[in-house]
Amino acid sequence: TDLDATLQATKGESMTIKLSATGTPKPEVVWTRGNDDLVPNDRIQVTAPTTEGDDTYTLTILNVQPEDQGDYSAKITNVGGSLKSKKCKVTVTSK
Template identity: 30%
Template sequence: MVQRGLGGPPRIADKVIHRQSVRLGRTIKLLCPVEGDPPPLTMWMKDGRTIHSGWTRFRVLQQGLKIKEVESDDAGTYICKATNGFGSMNVNYTLIVIDDASSGKDSQVPEGSNGEYEDHSGKQWARPRFTQPAKMRRRVIARPVGSSVRLKCVASGNPRPDITWLKDNKPLTPQEIGENKKKKWTLNLKNLKPEDSGKYTCRVFNRVGEINATYKVEVIRKYCPLGHSTKIGVHCQ
């Protein structure tokens, strides 16, 4: 414990397991075991964004962060920042969200500061990472009926990661994916219909960890003035 009267910056008061896993729909609590004199104030961030009262399923507690009814989008990097008059420190977490589609794929592995570690044979493992983030910046995509769209989630890792696709948090069936299973990192949606609108999530995972990304696809009905022709494949209603 910090000696009274001396004062000191925040410090870790207990062991932290930086990699946490939770199943879809469950509740999880990420602890922030810090102490200091004076007692530090804490704030939480997810992927660089400050968590506030508008995040309805998130509750910032005195000693941690509680997330209820976990969704796939909740996966990511969480930081608890503790600050007092003598300094500040961060407690980092990587949260992995799993469901029945990926159960059994996830296993506990030795922790590494950057998601990498060596096993007893000296082999280097690495958690998945997206290798073409510039092609993933546009996450909200609008397309007219009858057109097509490609959703990319190119990733690397060791062991080589697998990928699954979900629509509105439900795994896509092989029939829905169709020929796209030949193109491992790309989901190609053709001849779009209004019912194809929704959130498409790619889940990339190996034995070290899991990452995901979500695209929102909006299929727009094409309205045409009377007597005007339209592009082939675009329906007017």
């Protein structure tokens, strides 16, 4: 369930952070940057597993910008409780 410790993203390109999480029922995952929950939009895409046996959740940010730099983590919740993943420190570099 741990994220990569660091990720380097390039301005204007896309980046993807992946997380494996299992549980019954299948957990819900909310991605955060710092203390802010990320809301999917035209630039921020969130996917959850759709097939049996798949436990990969992904966060993809398109057209990465300098303000996307920061500490990303995921809140994983189901009826059994909740936990927070370790952080992934994202740095953004120009092309």
